Amino acid sequence: MRIYFDNAATTPMTKEVVDAMLPFMYEFHGNPSSIHGDGRKVRTALEKARKTIANCLGASIGEIFFTSGGTESNNMALKCAVRDLGVKRIISSPVEHHCVSHTIESLARDNGIEVVNLHVDEMGCPKYAELEALLTDNDTPTLVSLMHANNEIGTLLNLQKVADLCEAHGAYLHSDTVQSVGHFDIDVNDTRISFLSAGAHKFHGPKGVGFIYINNDNIIKPFIDGGAQERNMRGGTENVIGIIGMARALESAYENLEGWKNHISALRQYMKDRLMENFDNLIFNGCQAHPLYTVLSVSFPPSPKGDMLLMLLDMAGISCSGGSACSSGAAQGSHVIAALNQPAGYNTVRFSFSHLNTKEEVDAVIEKLKAIIPARVTA
Numbered sequence: 001m002r003i004y005f006d007n008a009a010t011t012p013m014t015k016e017v018v019d020a021m022l023p024f025m026y027e028f029h030g031n032p033s034s035i036h037g038d039g040r041k042v043r044t045a046l047e048k049a050r051k052t053i054a055n056c057l058g059a060s061i062g063e064i065f066f067t068s069g070g071t072e073s074n075n076m077a078l079k080c081a082v083r084d085l086g087v088k089r090i091i092s093s094p095v096e097h098h099c100v101s102h103t104i105e106s107l108a109r110d111n112g113i114e115v116v117n118l119h120v121d122e123m124g125c126p127k128y129a130e131l132e133a134l135l136t137d138n139d140t141p142t143l144v145s146l147m148h149a150n151n152e153i154g155t156l157l158n159l160q161k162v163a164d165l166c167e168a169h170g171a172y173l174h175s176d177t178v179q180s181v182g183h184f185d186i187d188v189n190d191t192r193i194s195f196l197s198a199g200a201h202k203f204h205g206p207k208g209v210g211f212i213y214i215n216n217d218n219i220i221k222p223f224i225d226g227g228a229q230e231r232n233m234r235g236g237t238e239n240v241i242g243i244i245g246m247a248r249a250l251e252s253a254y255e256n257l258e259g260w261k262n263h264i265s266a267l268r269q270y271m272k273d274r275l276m277e278n279f280d281n282l283i284f285n286g287c288q289a290h291p292l293y294t295v296l297s298v299s300f301p302p303s304p305k306g307d308m309l310l311m312l313l314d315m316a317g318i319s320c321s322g323g324s325a326c327s328s329g330a331a332q333g334s335h336v337i338a339a340l341n342q343p344a345g346y347n348t349v350r351f352s353f354s355h356l357n358t359k360e361e362v363d364a365v366i367e368k369l370k371a372i373i374p375a376r377v378t379a
C-alpha cells in the first residue's frame with residue numbers, strides 16, 4: 001500500500017462524494033440550460049449545489065460562479081478586476097501560486113498595470129505595515145492579491161487584517177483561498193473580500209472544477225463569451241457532475257471541520273516531533289504557531305542522497321512533494337523556498353495530510369527517511 005502524503009497537491013475523493021455524483025452520470029443527463037423536464041431536473045440540482053456552497057461561506061447564491069478550478073478562478077478575478085473595475089495597480093507577494101503571479105505578470109506586460117510585491121518575513125508572510133503604507137494616501141485604483149494559505153509552506157495570511165486594511169483604504173481584495181476553503185471557516189460577511197477562489201480537488205472533491213466568489217458590489221463582464229450560463233459570466237455547459245461532487249465535498253468538509261482539523265493537526269505535530277527526534281538541523285518552513293494544518297514543510301541539511309530524496313521516497317511507496325505539484329518537474333527550484341533565504345544545499349519536502357492519514361503511516365515514513373537521510377545517532 002502506498003502512503004499518500006501529498007494532499008496539498010490533490011485529495012482523494014471520498015465515497016460520499018462519488019455517490020453523490022453517480023446519479024448524474026447514469027440517470028440525470030439533461031443539459032441544465034434545456035427547458036424540458038430532463039434539463040430542469042439538472043438545473044435544480046445545480047442551483048442546489050450553488051446554494052450549498054454559498055451557505056458554507058455566508059455568501060448569496062448570486063455571488064458564486066462555477067469554474068474549472070482554482071487557476072481559472074484566480075485568472076478571472078485578476079483579469080476582470082483590471083478590465084472591468086479600472087484597477088491600475090496590483091499589490092501582491094513573491095510567494096503566490098504561479099496561476100496568480102504569472103497572471104499578474106501578463107497584466108503588467110499587456111495592460112501596463114503597476115505591480116508591487118510586498119516583502120515577506122522569514123516565515124513567508126507578507127509585511128502588513130508595508131501594505132498599509134502603500135495603501136495610505138494613494139488614490140491609484142488598487143487590487144490587493146494575497147493568498148490565504150501558502151500551498152508550499154503552509155503560512156497563513158491574517159485575512160481579516162488585510163480585508164480591514166483594504167476596506168479602510170478603498171482597495172479591492174482578491175485572495176487565493178484554494179488551500180484554505182474547506183479547511184478553515186471563512187465568512188464573507190465578517191471578512192470583506194472582493195474575490196475568493198477555490199478548487200474542489202483540494203477538499204476531496206473532483207478535479208477540474210471550482211468556483212469563484214465575487215462580491216455583489218463588483219460588476220464585471222463575462223470572462224468566457226458564449227451562452228448565458230453562470231448568469232452570462234462564463235459561457236459553456238456547466239460541469240454538472242463535478243459541481244455536484246464539489247458541493248457534497250464542501251458540505252462534508254464543513255460538517256466535519258473540527259474533527260478532521262483536530263486529527264490532521266495532531267498528525268502534523270506527531271510527524272514534526274518524530275522528525276525532530278530522529279534528525280538534526282532541520283528547518284521547518286513557514287509559520288509554525290498557526291499553520292495551514294494540512295502542510296508540514298521541512299528542509300533537511302545537505303547529505304549524499306539528499307538531492308534524490310523525493311525520488312527515493314517515491315520508490316519506497318511514499319508520495320510527497322518538493323514544492324507545489326504544479327511546478328514539480330520544472331527545472332528551477334521553488335520560488336517560495338527561494339523567498340525564505342535558506343542556507344544552501346538544503347532539501348525541502350512538503351508532507352501534506354488529510355483526515356484519511358494515520359500515525360502508523362507517519363511511523364512508516366520516518367523509517368524510510370532514516371534509510372535515506374543520516375539519522376541522529378542517539379535516536
Ligand SMILES: Cc1ncc(COP(=O)(O)O)c(C=O)c1O
Nearest residue numbers: 069070071097151176178179199
Ligand atoms: C494556492 C493554490 N492556488 C491555485 C491552485 C490551482 O488550483 P487548480 O489546480 O484547481 O487549478 C493551487 C493548486 O495547486 C494552489 O495550491
